[in-house]
Amino acid sequence: MAQFHQVFFEESFEGLDVMENGLLNMDPGEVDPEEINAIFRAAHSIKGGSGTFGFDNISSFTHVMETLLDEMRDGRRPVTADAVNVLLASVDVLREMLTAAQEGGEPDQERVDEQRQALDRVLAGESGNASPAETVAPEADQPAASVEPVGWRIVFRPHAHLLRTGNDTLRIVRELADLGGTRVDCDISDLPTFAEMEPEDSYLSWQLHLDTPVAREEIDEIFEWVEDDCDFAVIPVMPEGAADGAAAEVATPGAEPANDSSGKPDLKAVDPPPERRCGEDRRKVADRRAGATAKAKGGGGASSIRVDTAKIDSLINMVGELVITQSMLGMLGEDFTLDKLSRLREGLSQLERHTRELQESVMQIRMLPISFTFSRFPRLVHDLSQKLGKKIELKMSGEGTEVDKTVIEKIGDPLVHLVRNSADHGIESPEERVAAGKPETGTIHLSAEHRGGNIVIEIRDDGKGLARDKILEKGIARGLVKEEDNLTDKQIYELIFQPGFSTAEQVSDVSGRGVGMDVVRRNINELGGAIEIDSELGQGTVITIRLPLTLAILDGQSIRIGSETYIVPLVSIIESIQVQESMLRQVAGRGETFRLRDEYLPIVRMHEIFGIADASARRIADGIVVVVEAGGHKCGLFVDDLLGQQQVVIKSLEANYGRVEGLSGATILGDGSVALILDIPGVMRLARQTKTSDDNVVALTA
Amino acid sequence: MAASILAVDDSASMRQMVSFTLKGAGYDVVEAADGVEALNIAKTRPVNLVITDVNMPNMDGISLIKELRNLPAYKFTPLLMLTTESSAEKKQEGKAAGATGWIVKPFNPEQLLKTVAKVIG
Structure with missing residues (x-):
């Protein structure tokens, strides 16, 4: 059963969202039947699923909500703001219970009980009838409790339409026989002449003798689905000597299997339906199962993602294209001569296009509304x-x-x-x-x-x-x-x-x-x-x-400092300019700045803060200043040169090395070398620290 | 050939559980998420048994049973509904629509198989 839990939780959480949104859309006093039906269905599914998968506390809690929703749906209970609020709060509690169950823990029972009482209070409110759950008939005493019957005589007379309910008299008789039947008598007295016979109707009745003391419930269960589609009587066969006393007792609970004068038993009266007892049995079974699964579970919630099938189809499509291109290139490579160069180029550009499309499609999978x-x-x-x-x-x-x-x-x-x-x-x-x-x-x-x-x-x-x-x-x-x-x-x-x-x-x-x-x-x-x-x-x-748009790929500007290449995220770049010595200004407390239109921006000499010894540009006019912005602050990064713009795949530095201030990650360039990606806010922090320590040095030497 | 069963439920987990259990027992299982889908499937490929949830969007289980029972091919086909607890009302409604019987939720795989074996052996 555990293999269905993940799906169950996912759909239950979705169901909770449906309930929540539906409840929020519900105007007190005004009920959109479809809306409330959708809420009811969600609750109903959660109840059914949680019962089946062994989360009984969730099931019974949802049952109370469902009862309330059912009454609202049928118009037996007005939709009040109070009721909606209680239901909303119940959705929260239910979410907590589901989360706890998913993580293998226990919900806050006090809160659950409290909310349950709140629900019960609403249910007990003046309007609305008693919930169906409370109208279960009082449990009937077992007949003939004092003397156990040694067997049963069963009279079974299907109504004409029984076959058309999809039930099969033959199967019923066979099931009864499986309980230990020893003799079956068929009564064909109702069989009409062939000319009058409706082939789809049922005309036969049976009398079966069971010589084993099976429980009455087992027999009732067989007739459970057809009790309105047939006449049947189950008459206990008492051990010798006890028969008279027991027969009188049998009559008491309402089953009156009396014979009428025509010789056909009058079979109308039947015991109260056995659902109640069956229900209890099943609950016991469910309890046991809950105990078993509680021990079995405990694995952490795997993170999964729901993907539109269309997205997967397009992926498969793309991979197909890629394979075709690859085999084309492979063939070209086998006996390559220079005159095929243009075809090679064409193939490579196709490869590039398909790779990009594939990349975009894979990224699409991570995209959610x-x-x-x-x-x-x-x-x-x-x-x-x-x-x-x-x-x-x-x-x-x-x-x-x-x-x-x-x-x-x-x-x-x-x-x-x-x-x-x-x-x-x-x-x-x-x-x-x-x-x-x-x-x-x-x-x-x-x-x-x-x-x-x-x-x-x-x-x-x-x-x-x-x-x-x-x-x-x-x-x-x-x-x-x-x-x-x-x-x-x-x-x-x-x-x-x-x-x-x-x-x-x-x-x-x-x-x-x-x-x-x-x-x-x-x-x-x-x-x-x-x-x-x-x-x-x-x-x-x-x-x-x-x-x-995506966190795995970044549009970057490659820059060069000495022999190193760095990537600056394109989003943070405002412009790149050449600065003349005359534009520089030393501002007290802010270090070296330059004037850009009507602003003074600090200059960050990248080779200084990263300690790059082989930087070629030392004088400001020899390099380039990249003006960047982050967190509302601007500054100019002084670098040797601008290289190209390209998309880079972000690799985590933390995962592969360790956190470095001023860097947000790394990437691998086309030639296989590693380039570090600048973290602009981090670079600004670094620059401020360097500057303060410089100021301190100045203060000391002064 | 294995008996074919159409499992109808809007809840994916229930559908999977029913389907998985029945497939494990050698039945041929087709799934549908609501009554409309189920009816379309049932019309195009006859099945030996239909197991349907009652509360579903688009077309609920009771309407599905009614529709199916009116099809000549499904006159005698066992149609079972999945109900919660002993809601006698729903059962009666189902029976009136032509349901063969019901399976009470929650149920476990063994109960499901036992019930299925009861109507298609």
């Missing part, structure tokens, strides 16, 4: 607006934008933080909004799009905007900036990304503990992206996140 990340936000905003007493509408666009799987995994938390901030600090209370002449309901717009080789994610709110002066005040108080610094608005907004910076007047439990924006920026930088903030007081705030 960002809706995987976005889907949690409707719930988040719903909960936040309730908690904060604000009216907030979440709009989303570009959910289909595809991004790398790693981005999906890592961007979630930063986005949650940003959306929380928008809801908590950005959007005002309804009263404030009305007073400011804005619509009562605030809007947070979450969007994603491809923009020039990047993914751009935007969080835009129409709240009160960033308080520029307050941030500046605080920045000065913290010693991050000086009063006379004369900063642009953008530079001031940048301050909120500094560690421990929070201007929230009141620290709420939603956000505002001052841990966050710096972590958000760090997380995004780790993904090779950048974050920017723009705001207008009273109008709202826009946060823009730029991420590279």
Whole structure:
């Protein structure tokens, strides 16, 4: 059974998302039958699956939810905001239970019980009938408990249509015989003449004698599916001497196998259906299984990815093309003469094209729509607006934008933080909004799009905007900036990304503990992206996140320093220029700078910070300055020469060597040599450290 | 030739479990994710037994059974439904639609095989 667990968990988590989204779309009092049906189906599948795969606590918990949903679906219970909230919270608990089960652990039982009680409370509410689970008939006492029958006499008279239910009288008789039947009598008195006979109808009845003391349940089970499609009676055969007393007892539970005068037994009355007992047996079996699987599991959750079949087809296609090209080149190589050079070139360019296409297709497999990340936000905003007493509408666009799987995994938390901030600090209370002449309901717009080789994610709110002066005040108080610094608005907004910076007047439990924006920026930088903030007081705030399309391949600019080649990520390069000696300026505390239009930018002499002895350019006019930007700061990297632009495959330095400040990874060039990839923010940090130590040296010698 | 069984369930894990168990016992199994898909398969290639979930999108199990039972080729074919617990109501609905019987979820592979053997030997 364990081999199905992974699929079960995956589809259950998907089911939870369906439930969550459905519940969020549900307006109290107004029920879209298809919507609630979809939620019900998801719950139902989780219940069925968890029961089958031995997760009984999940199954029984989901059962309560399902009961509630069923009543809502049938219109027996109104959809109230309260019920929806309890169901939403139950979805969370269920998710925790599933996660715990997946990891082989135990859920927080207290929380589960609490939520279950909440569900029971809703179920016990004034409207809605008792749940079907509670209407099970009281268990009937076993007949003839005192004296065990030694055998059974069974009368079985199928109704005419029985065969058309797909049931087969022959199989039923055979099954009864398998229990230990010794004699079968067939009653053909109902058989019409051949002319009148309907070939598809059933006309025969049987009397069977079982001479073994099998349990009554075993016989009932055989008739379970046909109890409405036939008359049947099961009459116990008592041991000699006990017959009279037992016969009277048999009559009590409702089975009255009395013979009528016509000689045909009247077989209408039958015991209460045996489902209840069967149900219990099965639960016991399930308990045992749960115990067994609990021991068996424990392996970590393998990370898997769902891939559109079309993507795989295109891959296979591409590989086919590649094989054809390869065999063509192979044939060319066997008896190569110079006159075939043009065909060789053609083959090689074909090879190049196919390799690139193949690469793109493989990358495509790692690409998932960002809706995987976005889907949690409707719930988040719903909960936040309730908690904060604000009216907030979440709009989303570009959910289909595809991004790398790693981005999906890592961007979630930063986005949650940003959306929380928008809801908590950005959007005002309804009263404030009305007073400011804005619509009562605030809007947070979450969007994603491809923009020039990047993914751009935007969080835009129409709240009160960033308080520029307050941030500046605080920045000065913290010693991050000086009063006379004369900063642009953008530079001031940048301050909120500094560690421990929070201007929230009141620290709420939603956000505002001052841990966050710096972590958000760090997380995004780790993904090779950048974050920017723009705001207008009273109008709202826009946060823009730029991420590279893929993390495995990077568009790079090769540069040369001495005999070494380095790669600078193309996204961070603004321009490359030649700087004349006359443009240089020494600025106190900032070291060597140069003037670029109306800005002074620090110069980072790469050969100095990396200690490259054979660098050819020592004087500024001999080399090239590459102007780069990272984290809102710009600087000029002084290098020997620019080489070409190319896509490089990123290899991890950490995995193969160790972390080196200023480098984000390595790659292998066409000629087989290794080139290191510069980490621009890291290079800037390195340059600052070198400069400070230089300043210290100066201070000492002075 | 091995008896062929059409397994219909919108839940991939249940479908796989049913399919895997039955294939292991030597049956020829075809899978469908909902009633519409199942009906199309059933029309193009006759099967000896249909096992269907009840709650499914597009076409639920009860409607599927009704549709199948109306096809001449499926007049006598065993049609089993997968139900949860002892929801007598659903069973009756299924029976009225023409279901042969039911398998109560949760079930384990042995129970499944036993039930299948009961209708196609």
